[in-house]
Amino acid sequence: MSEAVTGTDGVTVAASPVPRDNGASHESSMEVSNELAGKGLESVRVGDLSIESYAATAGRDTVDALKALASDLQGARVLHLNSTAYGGGVAELLRSHVPLLRSLGIDAQWKTIRGDDPFFNVTKGFHNALQGGSYELDDAGRDAYLATNLRNSRRLDDGYDFVVVHDPQPLPIRALHGGAGARWVWRCHIDTSAPSPAVWDFLRPYTDAYDAMVFTMDEYVSPDLPREKVSLIPPAIDPLSPKNLPLSRDLCRRIVNWLGIDPDRPLVTQVSRFDPWKDPMGVIRAYRMVREQAPGLQLAMLGHLAMDDPEGWQIYGQVVEATRGDTDIYLFTNYTAASSIEVNAFQRYSDVVVQKSIREGFGLVVSEALWKGSPVVAGRAGGIPLQLEDGRDGYLVDSVEECAEKVLHLLQQPAKARKMGQSGHEHIRANFLTPRLLSDEIRLLKSLS
Ligand code: UDP
Numbered sequence: 262m263s264e265a266v267t268g269t270d271g272v273t274v275a276a277s278p279v280p281r282d283n284g285a286s287h288e289s290s291m292e293v294s295n296e297l298a299g300k301g302l303e304s305v306r307v308g309d310l311s312i313e314s315y316a317a318t319a320g321r322d323t324v325d326a327l328k329a330l331a332s333d334l335q336g337a338r339v340l341h342l343n344s345t346a347y348g349g350g351v352a353e354l355l356r357s358h359v360p361l362l363r364s365l366g367i368d369a370q371w372k373t374i375r376g377d378d379p380f381f382n383v384t385k386g387f388h389n390a391l392q393g394g395s396y397e398l399d400d401a402g403r404d405a406y407l408a409t410n411l412r413n414s415r416r417l418d419d420g421y422d423f424v425v426v427h428d429p430q431p432l433p434i435r436a437l438h439g440g441a442g443a444r445w446v447w448r449c450h451i452d453t454s455a456p457s458p459a460v461w462d463f464l465r466p467y468t469d470a471y472d473a474m475v476f477t478m479d480e481y482v483s484p485d486l487p488r489e490k491v492s493l494i495p496p497a498i499d500p501l502s503p504k505n506l507p508l509s510r511d512l513c514r515r516i517v518n519w520l521g522i523d524p525d526r527p528l529v530t531q532v533s534r535f536d537p538w539k540d541p542m543g544v545i546r547a548y549r550m551v552r553e554q555a556p557g558l559q560l561a562m563l564g565h566l567a568m569d570d571p572e573g574w575q576i577y578g579q580v581v582e583a584t585r586g587d588t589d590i591y592l593f594t595n596y597t598a599a600s601s602i603e604v605n606a607f608q609r610y611s612d613v614v615v616q617k618s619i620r621e622g623f624g625l626v627v628s629e630a631l632w633k634g635s636p637v638v639a640g641r642a643g644g645i646p647l648q649l650e651d652g653r654d655g656y657l658v659d660s661v662e663e664c665a666e667k668v669l670h671l672l673q674q675p676a677k678a679r680k681m682g683q684s685g686h687e688h689i690r691a692n693f694l695t696p697r698l699l700s701d702e703i704r705l706l707k708s709l710s
Contacts, residue, residue: 302372310360319696331365344430348567350625357499374413390457392620414438435470444709447471450622452481497698503601516606530561530611535576538620550665563599618642631685636678654685
């Protein structure tokens with residue numbers, strides 16, 4: 262371990278130059294002094310949900326089976342630990358998952374680690390490198406990563422039966438903390454099948470300390486991990502969250518119109534963090550190709566600028582530049598309007614929802630759009646093909662040109678587009694709703710206890 266790690270207690274971290282929302286896990290100088298006063302990790306407050314309300318969408322039998330499954334874990338203390346309270350799929354998942362575990366009698370909590378911009382620049386580099394991109398890991402990066410994890414490990418309280426650590430940001434915390442009697446699970450949401458060797462060589466030893474690891478798909482598992490420790494569990498969406506609950510067509514129309522969209526002209530939407538792997542530039546190019554054949558077409562791009570993704574600001578700047586003066590392209594962020602209800606309205610009201618990912622963890626947005634019965638054109642990447650059967654529930658594409666061609670096809674064939682959306686809805690109902698995810702996780706925890 263490096264010198265920077267052993268000497269971290271007095272570190273002062275400058276406040277961020279960018280605006281940050283409340284509830285975020287970003288460090289400021291003041292927060293660091295709280296930390297030095299012995300404050301624990303930040304808990305994320307979630308609402309109350311009842312598993313009973315899921316019987317109507319997921320089925321009575323499913324809910325009863327889930328309750329029976331959870332009966333052995335009554336009162337078990339489960340901590341979910343990640344790096345951000347909002348922005349991106351993990352935060353989206355946990356916001357429903359944690360209260361539903363509680364509703365099943367499990368004492369679940371959600372906490373976030375704190376980090377500063379240098380830390381999150383390193384972890385975004387890791388994210389890219391694990392997905393096969395390039396990232397130059399230097400000593401300063403290693404030190405920033407380990408020092409932040411060490412600080413967070415000292416703030417982590419004991420007394421849990423299970424700790425589920427999400428993604429690479431807090432990965433070393435298990436080794437640094439020491440364990441304290443809990444069973445530890447590393448839940449990796451990204452594709453580590455062909456990681457950049459330098460980054461994986463550095464990270465992989467930290468996986469050894471875990472009792473189990475969870476990946477979305479078999480193909481994501483790096484070949485050098487011990488398979489007996491690996492479980493495969495794809496994520497899921499919450500059909501009752503504000504992001505997904507039913508909204509009338511009229512309300513959706515009013516919401517998109519209020520944000521400037523002409524509700525009587527066709528609309529294509531992508532909802533994604535501003536991230537190169539989500540290919541925002543490809544979306545703009547595809548849209549411009551389609552518009553030549555479909556005059557009046559509008560494009561909406563909604564993107565959270567997530568707390569643990571500093572690169573998002575830079576990509577967002579590029580997208581603003583690329584679309585300047587194009588009055589039929591609308592950009593929304595969480596600083597303007599990309600919160601759950603707006604995302605819900607856009608996913609429902611759009612003629613086609615696009616998710617032109619080149620690399621992807623799972624791509625919850627695909628399930629979200631299909632659940633709403635909207636036709637989807639999506640990149641053949643990561644977990645997207647699990648959610649969408651090509652030609653039945655929508656289209657999978659491999660290029661900008663193909664994306665444009667399929668979007669145009671669906672715009673020209675609205676009846677077929679609707680049918681595909683309905684088929685997608687059924688596929689999501691059967692496979693990607695929260696109760697299935699809860700069952701899978703509870704089964705895993707039981708197998709470890
Ligand atoms: N999301 C959102 N507003 C945005 C962009 C994304 O609420 O402006 C949500 C989106 O609806 C989804 C999650 O963030 O629930 C993104 O998860 P996904 O798995 O698609 O991608 P990730 O960001 O985790 O790579």
